Amino acid sequence: MSTYFSPGLPTDPPVLDPETRPYWAAAERGTLVVPFCTACEQHFWYPRGFCPRCAGDAIEWPQVSGHGEIYSYSVVRRGFGAWAEHTPFVIAWVTLDIGVTVLTNVVCCTEEQLSVNLPVTALFEAAGDGPPALRFVSRTTF
Numbered sequence: 001m002s003t004y005f006s007p008g009l010p011t012d013p014p015v016l017d018p019e020t021r022p023y024w025a026a027a028e029r030g031t032l033v034v035p036f037c038t039a040c041e042q043h044f045w046y047p048r049g050f051c052p053r054c055a056g057d058a059i060e061w062p063q064v065s066g067h068g069e070i071y072s073y074s075v076v077r078r079g080f081g082a083w084a085e086h087t088p089f090v091i092a093w094v095t096l097d098i099g100v101t102v103l104t105n106v107v108c109c110t111e112e113q114l115s116v117n118l119p120v121t122a123l124f125e126a127a128g129d130g131p132p133a134l135r136f137v138s139r140t141t142f
Contacts, residue, residue, distance in 0.1 A: 002110040002111060002112055003075075003088055003110060003111040004109070004110050005075075005088065005089055005090050005106065005107050005108070005109055005110070005111070006086075006107065006108070007107040007108055007123075007125050007135065008086070008125070009083075009086050009089055009105055009107070009125075009133070009135070010081075010082035010083060010085075010086060011125075011127035011128065011130065011133040012130075013127070013128070013129065013130035013131075014130065014131065016131070017049075018049075019048060019049025019050075020047045020048060020049065022047075022061035023035070023047035023061065024131045026061070026063065027124050027131050027132050027134065028131060028132065030124045030132070031063055032063065032064050032065075032066040032122045032124075032134070033061040033062060033063050033064065034047075034061075034062070034064050034096070034098060034100055035047055035048070035051075035059050035060070035061060036059065036060045036061070036062055037051035037053065037054060037056050037058065037059060038056070038058040038059070038060055039051065039054050039056030039058055040053050040054040040056060043064075043098050043099060043100050044100060045100040045101065045102050046102075064096060064097070064098050065097060065121075066096070066121050066122030066123075067096070067097045067119070067120075067121050067122075067139070068094045068095050068096040068097055068102075068119075068120055068121075068122075068136070069094070069095060069117050069118060069119050069120060070092050070093070070094055070106065070114070070115065070116055070117065070118045070120060070136075071092075071093040071094065071095045071101060071116065072092065072093045072116060073090055073091065073092035073093070073106065073114060073116070074090070074091055074092075075088050075089075075090055075111065075114075076088060076089050076090070076091055089105060089107075090105055090106040090107070090109075090114065091103070091104075091105060092104060092105065092106045092136070094106075094120055094136050102134070104134055104135060104136055105135045105136070106120060106135070106136050106137065106138075107123070107125070107135050107136075107137060108123075108137045108138070109137065109138045113138055113140070118138055119138070119139040119140075120136040120137060120138055120139060121136065121137060121139050122134060122135075122136055123135050123136060123137050
């Protein structure tokens with residue numbers, strides 16, 4: 001029998017601050033925005049109010065497609081705390097088409113579908129009382 005990786009993984013509420021408000025507002029709409037530094041003209045991840053490359057604070061929040069591919073992944077079969085009830089699950093590095101790499105979960109697929117270079121797309125998933133969590137699904141799923 002094939003292992004299916006379900007959505008609905010536990011998510012700790014993030015720290016919401018004014019610097020990342022554009023990211024969380026877009027997430028609420030189901031839209032992925034990735035910070036872009038106008039000083040060095042580079043996207044970066046994770047959302048924050050300054051550029052990790054040049055320390056510039058002139059940040060824009062352009063919408064991106066959310067398309068990318070799996071760079072690397074691991075199937076986690078043992079967890080602790082709230083995660084123990086959701087094993088197995090997938091943790092993956094996903095490289096977006098714009099070049100940034102995101103540490104995330106891949107959901108709504110089977111173990112046989114998983115592979116390096118698998119085309120995926122962003123999906124925002126309800127996360128309890130907090131803002132939605134960024135996950136990824138195979139582009140063949142949706």
